[in-house]
Amino acid sequence: MARKKRFNGEVKVCGIHDLLREFCLIEAEMTKFMHVVRTPLSPAQKPNFRRFSIQKAFSDVYAYKVLPPVARSMYCFSFLDLPIEPHIKLLPRLPIYRHDPIIHGFFSCFNHLRVLVIFPTWFGPFPLVITKLFHLRYLQVRYFGNIPESISELHNLQTLIYDCHSSHMTLPGKIWMMKNLRYIHLGKASNYIPNPRIDNNLVTGMPNLEEFFNICYSSCTNEVFSRIPNLERLSIRASSIVRENFLYRLLDMSSLRKLEVFKLSWDNYSEKPIKRFVFPASLRKLTLDCCSHFIWEEISSTFIMLPNLEELKLKDCESEDDVWRLSDKDIFKSLKLLLLSYPNLKCWEASSDNFPNLKRLVLKNCQDLQEIPTDFGEICTLESIELHDCSTTSEDSARNIEQEQEDMGNNILKVYIHNSDTD
Numbered sequence: 375m376a377r378k379k380r381f382n383g384e385v386k387v388c389g390i391h392d393l394l395r396e397f398c399l400i401e402a403e404m405t406k407f408m409h410v411v412r413t414p415l416s417p418a419q420k421p422n423f424r425r426f427s428i429q430k431a432f433s434d435v436y437a438y439k440v441l442p443p444v445a446r447s448m449y450c451f452s453f454l455d456l457p458i459e460p461h462i463k464l465l466p467r468l469p470i471y472r473h474d475p476i477i478h479g480f481f482s483c484f485n486h487l488r489v490l491v492i493f494p495t496w497f498g499p500f501p502l503v504i505t506k507l508f509h510l511r512y513l514q515v516r517y518f519g520n521i522p523e524s525i526s527e528l529h530n531l532q533t534l535i536y537d538c539h540s541s542h543m544t545l546p547g548k549i550w551m552m553k554n555l556r557y558i559h560l561g562k563a564s565n566y567i568p569n570p571r572i573d574n575n576l577v578t579g580m581p582n583l584e585e586f587f588n589i590c591y592s593s594c595t596n597e598v599f600s601r602i603p604n605l606e607r608l609s610i611r612a613s614s615i616v617r618e619n620f621l622y623r624l625l626d627m628s629s630l631r632k633l634e635v636f637k638l639s640w641d642n643y644s645e646k647p648i649k650r651f652v653f654p655a656s657l658r659k660l661t662l663d664c665c666s667h668f669i670w671e672e673i674s675s676t677f678i679m680l681p682n683l684e685e686l687k688l689k690d691c692e693s694e695d696d697v698w699r700l701s702d703k704d705i706f707k708s709l710k711l712l713l714l715s716y717p718n719l720k721c722w723e724a725s726s727d728n729f730p731n732l733k734r735l736v737l738k739n740c741q742d743l744q745e746i747p748t749d750f751g752e753i754c755t756l757e758s759i760e761l762h763d764c765s766t767t768s769e770d771s772a773r774n775i776e777q778e779q780e781d782m783g784n785n786i787l788k789v790y791i792h793n794s795d796t797d
Contacts, residue, residue, distance in 0.1 A: 375390065376388055377389050406423055407425065408423060408425040408426065408427060409425070410426075411426060411427065411428045411429060421441065421442070422442060423442070424442070424444060424445055424447065425445070425447040425448075426445055426447070426449070427449045428448065428450045428452060429452055441484070443484060443485070443486070444486055446486060446489065447488060447490075448484065448490055448491070449491045451493050452494065481501060481503040481506075481507065482503050485509070486509055487507050487509060487510055488509055488510060488511045488512065489510075489512040490504065490510060490513050490514070490515075491512075491514040491515075493514075493516065494516065500517060500519060500521065502522060502524055505528060506527065507528070508529070508530065510531050511530055511531060511532045511533065512531075512532065513528070513533065513536075514535035514536075515535075515536060515537070517537075519538075520544055520545075520546070521536060521543070521545060521549070523548045525552070526546065526548035526549060528552065529552070529553075530554055531552060531554060531555060532555060532556045532582075533556065534555060534557070534559070535557075536558075536559070536560050536561065537560075537561040538560065538563045542563050542564040542565065542566065542590065543564075543565045543566070544565070544566045544567075544568070545560075545565060547571065549567070549580075550578035550579055550580065550601060552580060553579070555580050555583050556583060556585070557583075557584065558583065558586050558587065559585070559587040560587060560588045560589070564590040564611045565589055565593075566589075566592060566593045567590075567598065569595055569597045570597060570601045578601070579600075579601030580601060581601075581602075581603065581604060582604065583602045583604065583605055584607065585606060585608075586602065586605060586607070586608050587608075588609050589609070589610055590610070590611055591610055591625075599627060599629050600629060603629070603630070603631070605632065606632050607633075607635040607636075608630070608633055608636050608637075609637040609638075609639075610636075610639070612638075612639065623650070624650055624651075624652065625650055627652060627653060627654050628652050629654075630654050632656060633656055633657060634656055634657060634658040634659065634682075635657075635659040635660075636653070636659070636660050636661070637660075637663065638651070638663065639663040640662070640663065640664045640665040647662075647665045647667075647668075648662070648665060648673070648676055649672065649676075653676075655679075655681060656682060658682050658683065658684045658685065659683075659684065659685040660677070660680070660683060660687070661685075661689065662689065662691055663689045663690060663691075664689070664690045664691065665688070666691060666692040668691070668694065670693055670695060670698035670699070671699075673688075673698070674698075674701075675704075677706070678705060678706055678707075681707060682708055683708055683709055684709060685709075685710065685713075686709060686711070686713070687711075687715075688713065688714050688717060689713070689715040690716045691715075691717060692718050693717060696718055696721065696742065697723070698719055698721070698724070699721075699723045700723060700724040700728045704728055705730065706728060706729050706730075706732075707730065707731065709729055709731060710731055711733065711736070712734070712736070713738070714738070714740060715738040716738065716739045717740060717743075719740060719743050720742045721744060722743065722745075722746065722747055723747065724749070724750070725747065725749040726749045726750060726751075726753045729753055730753070730755070731755050732750075733756060734759075734760070735756070735758070735759045735760070736762075737759075737768065738762040738763065739763045739764070741764065743764060743765055743767075744765070744767050744768065744771075745767055745768055746759065746771045746775065748771065748775060748778075750775060751776075751784075757786055757787065757788065758787070758788045758789070759776070759787070759789045759790070760790045761789075761790070761791045762792045762793075763793055764791075773791075776788070
């Protein structure tokens with residue numbers, strides 16, 4: 375069942391019915407695909423599986439020894455049921471972990487692990503024994519603090535998902551030695567990565583890295599970009615810890631010739647962010663979040679220069695002017711999706727020639743917008759106009775566009791109006 379969909383209609387998150395889930399768990403057990411630990415393990419149990427989903431805390435801290443050492447995948451939704459220290463009883467609902475021989479003994483038993491996922495938050499020091507799991511390809515953890523330098527010992531690691539609960543984090547310099555990394559996702563924190571360095575005349579880098587999410591603006595330098603030449607998806611966050619001198623420099627991303635998806639979160643800085651970026655021509659999807667203090671002419675002049683741009687999303691982006699006037703030369707040739715959220719836009723002057731391939735127009739909280747350009751109905755590719763909590767005049771203009779197209783025999787264009795007060 376589709377839970378969430380992308381703006382292009384593709385399924386983003388799916389789920390299954392409870393009965394189907396139980397059926398899948400039974401089939402997984404019968405075919406020896408995966409063993410789901412839903413009851414406390416006992417020494418009498420000897421599950422002969424290579425994949426485990428631990429959904430019940432161990433009542434006996436040594437019960438993990440019954441798991442086979444040849445396990446390849448382990449998903450820990452719950453973990454060791456250790457006694458809580460007296461001074462930590464203020465947090466009775468949170469899982470507490472200690473860095474002691476029990477933790478070390480647990481991970482050291484599974485030297486063949488390829489996949490390790492720990493969903494509960496880790497409050498203690500990072501278990502260094504995890505960095506000894508040489509065969510790991512996929513690692514996903516939640517915890518407070520920085521990643522240790524010894525993470526570089528995981529030479530086969532391809533995916534690193536690290537949900538840090540602090541405001542910012544610094545990645546270890548030795549992460550540049552992990553040449554097999556393809557995917558790095560660092561939660562919602564602002565994460566600093568040091569410049570790659572040359573050790574023993576060997577240039578370090580991550581040539582196979584394809585996706586890098588939530589890197590801080592301060593660490594985006596030409597040296598960093600030159601070491602990730604095959605990057606396809608990138609997310610940059612400029613937080614309050616960014617040093618002021620970094621806010622005034624030009625960030626040239628033109629060397630990322632394979633970059634297709636880019637998101638920038640500016641966190642309400644007073645400076646103009648759009649003019650501080652040189653975007654690569656390969657971009658297909660671009661999202662600007664909280665990028666205020668721009669003028670609408672900059673949107674036109676900057677992004678029409680991207681020949682492959684198909685999706686443009688401006689979220690919580692407040693401009694300095696309230697009129698977006700597009701000339702005959704302002705043509706977004708490849709744009710299929712345009713999303714405007716919370717803009718202080720009052721007047722929008724545009725024609726169908728400005729967006730010849732637009733399929734979806736999404737407007738959210740456009741309370742000041744007077745109307746949608748009436749000429750948009752002549753965009754032959756336009757399939758939908760969505761309005762969420764917009765002004766009544768813009769809603770009326772959308773309905774008029776839909777009605778006019780229906781009168782002309784065009785039943786493809788649909789208008790969807792959503793208001794939180796009435797939904």
